[in-house]
Amino acid sequence: MAFTRKRKYRSEATKDKISAYLYISPFFIIFAVIGLYPAIFSLYLAFQNWNGLGEMTFVGLQNFSVVLHDSTFWKALYNTIIMGIMGTAPQLIFGIILAFILNQAYLKFKNAFRAMIFLPYITSMVAVALVFGVFFSNNDTALANYILNLFGMDSVAWKTSEWGSKIAISIMVFWRWIGYNTIIYLAGLQSIPKDLYEAARIDGATIFQQLRYITIPLLKPFIVLTVFFSTVGALQLFTEPTVFLGGSAFSRTEAMTVVMYLYRDAFSLQSFGTGSATAVILLGIIVVASAINTYLTSGIRKKNKGIKS
Template identity: 75%
Template sequence: MISAAERAIKKKRSISEEKKDMISGYLYIAPFFIIFAVIGLYPALFSTFLAFQNWNGLSPMSFVGLENFKVVLADPLFWKSLYNTIVIGLLGTAPQLVIGIILAFLLNLSFLRFRNFFRVTIFMPYITSMVAVALVFSVLFSNHESSLANYILGVFGFDPVNWATSEWGTKIAIAVMVFWRWVGYNTIIYLAGIQSIPGDLYEAATIDGASKIQQLMYITMPLLKPFIILTVFFSTVGALQLFAEPTVFLGAGAFTRDEAMTVVMYLYRDAFKLQSFGTASATAIILLIIIVIFSAVNTLLTSGVGRKKRGVKG
């Protein structure tokens, strides 16, 4: 028979072993949380703190309350940058989601030859260096009449456009750059979603006489709904955080011109050009609120894709 003392010792040993396993488990995952706290959490909290301070990076901080938010919201350039961000985001993001689904559907067709080649080719812009992208698009959308974009306009009888200086010319050029760079990324995501759909559904639809367009609308689109919601969410966040494309396209004068200044460029200008870290942090918080609102609205709208209306039977 095991005495009460021996049972207590065994129980204590088992508890200590459980504690050792728990501690070792926390130690294994600790590097992630430490890195996240240093790189992600601390800057976010410090930025929130700075939003209520007046600080140029060197002098002592002074508490100003909501004054930084008032300054940003009263600045016409902020609203202009928000307008630019939304317009460029719509022009560059909305078409790529629609065309991405169509391209993914075409790349999944069984009779298409060289499918792997086309898949790699369409994904190449995503991994292309931004320096190379800037060089290519600066040539394509050059202000010169012989540039490719102006040549195409001339074929259709339109006058040449000063792409790098005009209001809408700059927005369209940057939107095309965003579309070209990200359409392949979304296409690959949609392609993965299409390949997860059972082929029996398409075979049954073909036997019933459904065309490829009908299969796309009534089979592919409803079953791609989770992937569409994911890409819409990421695209919304990415569009509202647009920075690299307008910066590299406009070059050194990007922060002195307002026809293509985005909210993140406005934030960057305040922080690193004007040394006004308080208003820059306030802009970051305002941008976060805008991203949450736009993402929630777009997710709600996208969640209705493929939803069938049910009639009430009497």
């Protein structure tokens, strides 16, 4: 009798495990089909010469050599890094300031301001493209050029000039992502004990001193997190320059990014081998950036352990 009960108990436990795996299996199945398989197939294509229809031909490292000897690739990498810095660094700085302001007790309509700041992140890219396309038009009557003319500066061909396109796209990236980083910083600020700010105010610390000596040091883990996500996002920049430049996005190199270069090779030039090789190279760059952020995170943890001890 006892043996029968024990066997029944094990059977129920096994059923629970099976049902648990069945509940989570859809995610892993979808990930394997949509994420894992394309990644493995892309790695395989990096060593093949294939136009998408004919037979594949193994070429070894030839695709990597073609990409690394292509001046357009290095131009795209340069554009990606420059626009990444121009669009990422300001949003991280202003994100901390905005989060600090939104966390103040005396601020009224907090929820409304938080929703307004986060709104660009969930705005349709079609609407964003239309707004920024009008604002940064090449015409003298465009709002951006009108503002420049008010200060005595010449109009800029935002969609065709070297730095004009980079500045316009960087502003678009800044406008779209600053709310996302602000919300993360705001969550970090709410985890900081309010007693520290009260003690600082009693000691006569100004708002800037509170921001420098309390907020930023205690927000370091959140800063590392946002820098990591922003770095990876900047290296994968594609949507903003594509929708802003429109039809000329893949025919000009002033604002072409690495992902746009990859897309052009694969789907415009029908060279899936070099496109996949570019993806593998980009993955290596992202891994290096991730390793640097991991090192920074471990350094912060060591400092925190040293303080606690």
